[in-house]
Amino acid sequence: MRYWRDPLDAGQVGAPRGDVHILADRCKGCAFCVEYCPRQVLEMSREFNRKGYHPPEIVDAEACVNCGLCEMICPEFAIFSVESAGLAGDLAGVSVGANIRAGEGAS
Amino acid sequence: MTVATKSTTASQELEHPSAPLLRMERIPHVWCPSCGIGTVVKCYATALERSGVDLDKVSVVSGIGCSGRVAGYLKLDGFHTTHGRALPFATGLKLGRPELLVTVISGDGDLVGIGGNHFIHAARRNMDLLVILINNFIYGMTGGQNAPTTPQQARSSTMPFGNFETPFSLPHLAASSGASYVARWTCLHIRRLTWSIEEAIGKRGFRFIEVIAPCPTLYARLNKLGSGLDAMRFYHDTAEIRNGADTRELEISFQEKITCGKFVDEDRPTFLDLMHNHYGELLGDRYVPTPREGGMLHEQ
Ligand SMILES: Cc1ncc(C[n+]2csc(CCOP(=O)(O)OP(=O)(O)O)c2C)c(N)n1
Numbered sequence: 082m083r084y085w086r087d088p089l090d091a092g093q094v095g096a097p098r099g100d101v102h103i104l105a106d107r108c109k110g111c112a113f114c115v116e117y118c119p120r121q122v123l124e125m126s127r128e129f130n131r132k133g134y135h136p137p138e139i140v141d142a143e144a145c146v147n148c149g150l151c152e153m154i155c156p157e158f159a160i161f162s163v164e165s166a167g168l169a170g171d172l173a174g175v176s177v178g179a180n181i182r183a184g185e186g187a188s
Numbered sequence: 189m190t191v192a193t194k195s196t197t198a199s200q201e202l203e204h205p206s207a208p209l210l211r212m213e214r215i216p217h218v219w220c221p222s223c224g225i226g227t228v229v230k231c232y233a234t235a236l237e238r239s240g241v242d243l244d245k246v247s248v249v250s251g252i253g254c255s256g257r258v259a260g261y262l263k264l265d266g267f268h269t270t271h272g273r274a275l276p277f278a279t280g281l282k283l284g285r286p287e288l289l290v291t292v293i294s295g296d297g298d299l300v301g302i303g304g305n306h307f308i309h310a311a312r313r314n315m316d317l318l319v320i321l322i323n324n325f326i327y328g329m330t331g332g333q334n335a336p337t338t339p340q341q342a343r344s345s346t347m348p349f350g351n352f353e354t355p356f357s358l359p360h361l362a363a364s365s366g367a368s369y370v371a372r373w374t375c376l377h378i379r380r381l382t383w384s385i386e387e388a389i390g391k392r393g394f395r396f397i398e399v400i401a402p403c404p405t406l407y408a409r410l411n412k413l414g415s416g417l418d419a420m421r422f423y424h425d426t427a428e429i430r431n432g433a434d435t436r437e438l439e440i441s442f443q444e445k446i447t448c449g450k451f452v453d454e455d456r457p458t459f460l461d462l463m464h465n466h467y468g469e470l471l472g473d474r475y476v477p478t479p480r481e482g483g484m485l486h487e488q
Pocket residue numbers: 252253254255256271294295296297298299322324326327328329330335
């Protein structure tokens with residue numbers, strides 16, 4: 082996220098950190114999660130799941146901010162995030178809305 | 189051959205957070221890849237959890253169609269009724285068990301095609317029901333026939349040269365029939381949709397939420413509109429949010445702007461309020477109102 086000025090508490094406040102989990106065999110490869118993850122944590126994998134779909138894979142686990150967007154948008158109940166201990170560091174690069182749970186940014 | 193992606197092994201132990209609200213033995217569901225119905229189910233389940241309602245007092249009623257299968261996947265008291273009859277069924281349920289939160293989740297063809305008459309009368313009576321209508325502009329389950337919601341010019345299997353009929357604008361239909369809460373969102377508006385459902389759970393009367401959803405297999409294929417992801421991109425680029433908009437201005441034209449928002453939010457007496465008042469005044473002490481806890485069968 083780009084600010085027009087640095088927030089006063091920029092030094093202390095970090096983005097939340099999340100661990101994203103993919104239930105690959107349940108996925109039908111729609112790519113909604115990949116498209117709308119505000120942190121580009123995911124990419125479509127070239128591998129096949131049991132049903133012959135390409136599930137997403139995690140390409141940047143560290144970047145996940147536990148916004149829950151992937152979980153909300155997935156029509157298959159195949160992906161979700163849980164809060165992980167620690168902070169993701171600074172907010173640089175978080176696109177608008179990423180720190181709001183459930184994807185304000187995309188909607 | 190199954191090749192697990194990096195995260196799969198660890199994730200297999202953890203179940204999805206919505207699992208307690210779903211009949212997991214039936215998942216994966218039948219809906220096509222990139223169909224939007226599953227996303228609506230997720231938003232509804234999340235709204236229910238956030239609202240804190242007693243899940244033993246929630247029931248879901250669906251009609252027939254792809255959207256009509258929703259009731260079968262939710263781990264709640266659910267009823268899969270006949271085509272178009274979700275609303276009269278739900279009405280009976282609500283009148284017999286007024287303490288329940290009765291939700292109707294079904295499709296456009298089901299609720300405003302064959303079930304259209306029930307729809308206007310349930311709204312007119314301000315029947316205390318939460319209605320979530322999944323509008324994919326078509327009869328999905330039966331092969332893409334024209335629906336009362338199909339936009340003009342869009343193709344369907346029964347309008348191969350494009351639809352010439354005028355479709356319903358559902359928020360306008362609901363509002364002018366008497367609904368006390370009316371909103372429209374798309375499947376992309378996951379957060380606003382969830383909020384809206386949660387808000388409507390806390391209200392009374394006929395609460396109507398239309399959700400525009402991708403049907404890649406029929407509506408999109410017959411109209412060469414690509415996948416569900418293309419539909420999501422289309423919503424992203426063209427949906428506008430106009431809370432409080434005049435419901436006369438909410439028509440949906442083929443591949444044009446979809447206006448979303450909350451349009452009506454009024455507290456009006458429900459059917460039961462009016463009935464109790466009326467008979468209370470008329471009969472005084474002789475009037476025995478519909479039993480509350482336990483319903484009709486458990487009285488005495
Ligand atoms: C009395 C009766 N008439 C017709 C049908 C066939 N039928 C099944 S589903 C359906 C249309 C459903 O459309 P919609 O409610 O939009 O659901 P979708 O599949 O699009 O989610 C029809 C006509 C039926 N099952 N019963």
